[in-house]
Amino acid sequence: MDKTASGLGHLRIVLSDKAYIGPGRADLLEGIAATGSISAAGKAMGMSYKRAWSLVQALNEGFGRPLVETARGGAGQGGAQLTGLGHEVLARYRAMQVATETAIAADVAALRAAISDISE
Amino acid sequence: MDKTASGLGHLRIVLSDKAYIGPGRADLLEGIAATGSISAAGKAMGMSYKRAWSLVQALNEGFGRPLVETARGGAGQGGAQLTGLGHEVLARYRAMQVATETAIAADVAALRAAISDISE
DNA sequence: CATCGATATGGTCGGTCGAACATATCGGAG
DNA sequence: CTCCGATATGTTCGACCGACCATATCGATG
Secondary structure, three states, X not given: OOOOOOOOEEEEEEOOOOOEEOHHHHHHHHHHHHHOOHHHHHHHXXXXXXXXXXXXXXXXXXXXXXXXXXXXXXXXXXXXXXXXXXXXXXXXXXXXXXXXXXXXXXXXXXXXXXXXXXXX | OOOOOOOXXXXXXXXXXXXXXXXXXXXXXXXXXXHOOHHHHHHHOOOOXXXXXXXXXXXHHHHOOOOEEEEOOOOOOOEEXXXXXXXXXXXXXXXXXXHHHHHHHHHHHHHHHHHOOOOO
């Protein structure tokens, strides 16, 4: 009855002016790792290929080094996969999400209690 | 040479669909508490009065109960101040910021190290 | 060399958002 | 009753963003 633990906060990690990662980008990276394709990952998240591709561009350029490697044509008719750095960024982001939710759980619960007596 | 501790992540606390608070809103609440005025707080943050007022509206309506109380005319020619709930939300948000930054510091440092060998 | 699937890009369109400008209103003070 | 400072609101304009549509390109495979 309460999915409170799922989305109590949006965490955006800012490593530099251009290099940052938030929930959407992390999900996209995860989708690419799972599907091996930008378009498939984007479709699964309900976004256009162009948007997914733009996010990948932003990530690669923002971090100064690619998090996603792409291939056109070829054996499997192209595809995309995470680089080592991409995997690390994703894994650490997920770890930080967990650490954060743990750290703020008590305060979030207290705030929810403080505002939960509204009629409408 | 490193202000890494200042802005390593943007934290947005989502208490419900409409009730949430992020860095900008927290700063505005803090400014209102400090100045006793929406316009003064907004001006100090470099935003128009209207924007500041809109944010206050969004906060009050989103939380279902006012975080900021306003007064027009009157002795001090009007003004605004935080309600008890407003003070609590602000205080807890700041606490959560600190807790979060502590919890993620190690991962952030590792990521910074991982990407810090770019020429341009 | 034609094919096929996925990447790579461009352009347009509509909605949203913040900025700027313009008022209206309140209510004690003088 | 006018004045003043701050709240309260509406309007308009330009920028930005995501959605959608269209197309170009790659490159192993058969």
